[in-house]
Amino acid sequence: MLELQDLDLQLDVVAHKRKSLPEHQALAELGAEKAVVDRELVAADTLVSDLRREQKKADSDVEQVRQRKARNQQRLDSGQVTSPKDLENLQHEIGSLDRRISDLEDAELEVMERLEAAEATQADLQGRAAAFAGRQAELESSRDAALKDLDEQRATLGDQRASLAAELPDDLITQYQRLRERNGGIGAAPLVGKRCMGCRMELAPSDLNKMKATAPDVVLRCEECGRILVRTPESAV
Ligand SMILES: [Zn+2]
Structure with missing residues (x-):
């Protein structure tokens, strides 16, 4: 992604x-x-x-x-x-x-x-x-x-x-495209630590906890900007 x-x-x-x-x-x-x-x-x-x-x-x-x-x-x-x-x-x-x-x-x-x-x-x-x-x-x-x-x-x-x-599911691509159009060309961003690199905001602990509980194949979204959040080795979830 x-x-x-x-x-x-x-x-x-x-x-x-x-x-x-x-x-x-x-x-x-x-x-x-x-x-x-x-x-x-x-x-x-x-x-x-x-x-x-x-x-x-x-x-x-x-x-x-x-x-x-x-x-x-x-x-x-x-x-x-x-x-x-x-x-x-x-x-x-x-x-x-x-x-x-x-x-x-x-x-x-x-x-x-x-x-x-x-x-x-x-x-x-x-x-x-x-x-x-x-x-x-x-x-x-x-x-x-x-x-x-x-x-x-x-x-x-x-x-x-x-x-x-x-290699990516069609609906994910469609969602990403829409987000990209709305958000200045960035539809997906990595989660680095507790921070969404799309909007640079730190996520609330409650949201992070919810994300931790989510299955790894479920697509995460930033609660602040709505962008697709991509888990990386640096992510806090
Ligand atoms: Zn964000």
Whole structure:
């Protein structure tokens, strides 16, 4: 009985270790931080692709106006336009196209600067996300190794417990389990001298006398805590 109790306590320790592995906590914290970076990265990816599109548009805007200006310049240079009025109009248009090109180039430059900044942010976030992923993989493999070790311990203890339990009567096991659940994991304790080692109380002389008169195959219970009391060579009964 006491061996079974001891194995159950060892199994409790293994179960507690499984639940309280430091990797669980570290992974939860890391996961929360990583989620923030992942969200920021999605936003950065969107911004970069928007700005790339904007940049293409700005490039093509500049290009279109440049071509228009080149066509006008060609007409001017060709000497085909002779009327002074038409020439003046053409020169005037070329002038306004120059100003338009200059405005569009400013806009193009501004988009390029914003794109560069966005790409730098994106690269930084990608680096951080990769570092998180690496750390996460390390923690997971360390957690899995610890769990595997604890699973092996649990299996070994479980086998020992099964063969011990098979030697004890079913109703005693059932009673012990119930007591264990109610009493912080300890359902059976040795009687050492006059003391129940489950609740650490000394038993009353009248109870001890009753126990002395009880047949050795009858299961004793502590009058104080109700736990199964196991007779040992150190028991006062
Ligand atoms: Zn007791």
